[in-house]
Amino acid sequence: MSAAGNKAGDPAYSIAIVGGGIVGAALLHELSRYRVRTVLLDKHHDVAEGITKANSGVLHAGFMVPRGSLKARLNVEGIRQYKALARDLGVPVQSCRKLVIAKDDTELPYLRRLLDQGTENRVPGLSLINHRQIRALQPAVTGKYALLSEETAVTLPYQMAIAMAENAVLNGAEVMLNAELTAIGRGASGAYLLHTADGRRVSAKLVINAAGVKADEVMGLLETPAETVYPWRGEYQLLEEASTEVVTMAVYPVPPQSGGGLGVHVTPTVNGGILLGPSAESIADPEDTANTAEVLEALRREAFELVPALAPFQTIKTYSGVRPKLFGSGSPVRFKDFYIRESGSRPGVVNLLGIESPGLTAAPAIARHVIEEFIAPQCELLPNKTWQVRRDPIPRLRHLPQEQQRRLWAQDPAYGDILCHCEQVSRAEVVQAVNNPLGAVSIHAIRKRTHATLGRCQSSFCLGPLSREILRQGYDIGAVARGLPVHPIFEGMETE
Ligand SMILES: Cc1cc2nc3c(=O)[nH]c(=O)nc-3n(C[C@H](O)[C@H](O)[C@H](O)COP(=O)(O)OP(=O)(O)OC[C@H]3O[C@@H](n4cnc5c(N)ncnc54)[C@H](O)[C@@H]3O)c2cc1C
Structure with a gap:
C-alpha cells in the first residue's frame, strides 16, 4: 500500500494525513468526496486509539466556548454536521440534553454568562430554569438553578471515526496502520517524504498533522513547534447499566477555575450506564492513561453531589483520556483556541495543535475548514463522481x-x-x-x-x-x- 513516488518523480499522494483520530478520519472522509489521492497514517493497529477512544462522548451545543473563537464557530457548525453524518453512516447519536447546575445563588451569574455566550454563538434551545423545573425534568438531580440545553447529545466517538475511515476507504482513500511517522524529508520533486518506524516511505504534496497529543512532536520533525502540547489527564468510571434509570440527561457543574476542563459531570452513555468524570490533572507523559484510587474516589464524591441517588451503583469500568492543551497547570492562561495553521517555513504542511474539547463535536467542521483554507488553494479538487455514503453498520x-x-x-x-x-x-x-x-x-x-x-x-x-x-x-x-x-x-x- 505504501508508495515512495512514481517514476516521473511526482508524489504518490496529493495529501498525507498523520493521525487517525476523529479529526484525521473526518478529513480523510471529507477528502474522499474528491478525486484526490489521500492516505492516512496512524501508529496504532486501528484508527481511534488516541484521545478519540477515551473522552466523554458528548456532542456539545457550543455555549461553553468563547464567542468569536475558532472553537465556537467550528463547534456550532460541527454539531449539525456530526449529527447528519452519523445518520448517513449509521453511527448512534442519542439526544440526551444537558443541565449545567448552579448549586446556589453565587453560581447563578455564571449560568447567565453561559446563556449570553450561547446566544451570541447562535446556539439554539437554551434556557435558564429553577429548582422546581430541574426536579420536574430529572427528579434525582440536585441544584438551585440550571442552564438547560436541548441540543446536547451523546455519541460513540470511536465508532464515528471508524465509520468515516471505512467509508473513505470504500470511496478510494487509503489507510496505513501500524505506521508511526518518525521522520519527514523532502524528495527531489519538492514533495514531502514521510518515513515510518517500520521502514515504509510515503511521498505527498501536502501533509496534515492531526496527531493529537503528539502533534507538537510531529511538527518538531520539521521545525520548532509553534506551540507546546501539555497533556492533562481526565479519569472516568462507568457505572453499571441499571444506573441509567436514575438520570437520563448530561449533568454538569459550574466548572472549576483551573481551566483544566468542564468539571466532573454525570453523562448517560449510548451503550447504557452512567459515566462519571473526567478529572483534570496535568501530567508529564502524554501516553500515561493510568487510573488512580484517589482520583476515582474524588470522582464519585463530586458526581454524587450532583446526583446522590447514583451512589449505590457499582463501577464496571475505569479509563482515562488525555487532553492536548496549549497551556500547562502553572500558567495564568485559562483559554487557548484551536491552533490550525499552515507552516510558515514548510509550505504545504498544516499543523493542528490543541484540538481538545470540543474537538470531537467540531471534527467534521475542522475537516471542512482545513480543506477550504489550506487544501483547496493548493490542490485541484474535482468531485469523485462515484462517491457515496455507503456503509452498512454491523447490526446489533x-x-x-x-x-x-x-x-x-x-x-x-x-x-x-x-x-x-x-x-x-x-x-x-x-x-x-x-x-x-x-x-x-x-x-x-x-x-x-x-x-x-x-x-x-x-x-x-x-x-x-x-x-x-x-x-x-x-x-x-x-x-x-x-x-x-x-x-x-x-x-x-x-x-x-
Ligand atoms: C477527558 C476528555 C474528555 C473529552 N470530552 C469531549 C466531549 O465530550 N466532547 C467533545 O467534543 N470533545 C471532547 N474531548 C475532546 C476530543 O476527544 C478531542 O478533541 C478529539 O478526540 C481529538 O481527536 P484527534 O483526532 O485530534 O486526536 P486523537 O484521537 O488522539 O488522534 C491522533 C492520532 O494520531 C496518531 N499519532 C500520533 N503520533 C503519530 C505518529 N508519529 N505517527 C502516526 N500516527 C500518530 C495517534 O495514534 C492517534 O490515533 C475530550 C477530550 C478528553 C481528553
Whole structure:
C-alpha cells in the first residue's frame, strides 16, 4: 500500500494525513468526496486509539466556548454536521440534553454568562430554569438553578471515526496502520517524504498533522513547534447499566477555575450506564492513561453531589483520556483556541495543535475548514463522481426487535451463536468486525465495532471465544495479541 513516488518523480499522494483520530478520519472522509489521492497514517493497529477512544462522548451545543473563537464557530457548525453524518453512516447519536447546575445563588451569574455566550454563538434551545423545573425534568438531580440545553447529545466517538475511515476507504482513500511517522524529508520533486518506524516511505504534496497529543512532536520533525502540547489527564468510571434509570440527561457543574476542563459531570452513555468524570490533572507523559484510587474516589464524591441517588451503583469500568492543551497547570492562561495553521517555513504542511474539547463535536467542521483554507488553494479538487455514503453498520442483535432477530438467524446461523453474553454479541457480528475495510484485527478492534467485552464481566468470559473466532478466521492470534500487523495465517497456502 505504501508508495515512495512514481517514476516521473511526482508524489504518490496529493495529501498525507498523520493521525487517525476523529479529526484525521473526518478529513480523510471529507477528502474522499474528491478525486484526490489521500492516505492516512496512524501508529496504532486501528484508527481511534488516541484521545478519540477515551473522552466523554458528548456532542456539545457550543455555549461553553468563547464567542468569536475558532472553537465556537467550528463547534456550532460541527454539531449539525456530526449529527447528519452519523445518520448517513449509521453511527448512534442519542439526544440526551444537558443541565449545567448552579448549586446556589453565587453560581447563578455564571449560568447567565453561559446563556449570553450561547446566544451570541447562535446556539439554539437554551434556557435558564429553577429548582422546581430541574426536579420536574430529572427528579434525582440536585441544584438551585440550571442552564438547560436541548441540543446536547451523546455519541460513540470511536465508532464515528471508524465509520468515516471505512467509508473513505470504500470511496478510494487509503489507510496505513501500524505506521508511526518518525521522520519527514523532502524528495527531489519538492514533495514531502514521510518515513515510518517500520521502514515504509510515503511521498505527498501536502501533509496534515492531526496527531493529537503528539502533534507538537510531529511538527518538531520539521521545525520548532509553534506551540507546546501539555497533556492533562481526565479519569472516568462507568457505572453499571441499571444506573441509567436514575438520570437520563448530561449533568454538569459550574466548572472549576483551573481551566483544566468542564468539571466532573454525570453523562448517560449510548451503550447504557452512567459515566462519571473526567478529572483534570496535568501530567508529564502524554501516553500515561493510568487510573488512580484517589482520583476515582474524588470522582464519585463530586458526581454524587450532583446526583446522590447514583451512589449505590457499582463501577464496571475505569479509563482515562488525555487532553492536548496549549497551556500547562502553572500558567495564568485559562483559554487557548484551536491552533490550525499552515507552516510558515514548510509550505504545504498544516499543523493542528490543541484540538481538545470540543474537538470531537467540531471534527467534521475542522475537516471542512482545513480543506477550504489550506487544501483547496493548493490542490485541484474535482468531485469523485462515484462517491457515496455507503456503509452498512454491523447490526446489533441485542437492540433488534425479535422478528428481525429471527430473520437474521434464518439468514445466517452464526447470529444464534452468542460469544459475548453480557452484551449479547453474536459470532456473525464478530466475523463482520474482523473483516472490516481497514484491515484492523485485534480484540480492541472487535470491541470497538461490536461492543463485545464491554459488558458487566468486562471480558472475563468472552475473551476466549473471541480469540478462537479470530483464529478461526485465519489470523495469527500471537500477532493480534501483541498489536502487530496481522496476516491471515493461511495466506499463501495453496487451496484447491
Ligand atoms: C477527558 C476528555 C474528555 C473529552 N470530552 C469531549 C466531549 O465530550 N466532547 C467533545 O467534543 N470533545 C471532547 N474531548 C475532546 C476530543 O476527544 C478531542 O478533541 C478529539 O478526540 C481529538 O481527536 P484527534 O483526532 O485530534 O486526536 P486523537 O484521537 O488522539 O488522534 C491522533 C492520532 O494520531 C496518531 N499519532 C500520533 N503520533 C503519530 C505518529 N508519529 N505517527 C502516526 N500516527 C500518530 C495517534 O495514534 C492517534 O490515533 C475530550 C477530550 C478528553 C481528553
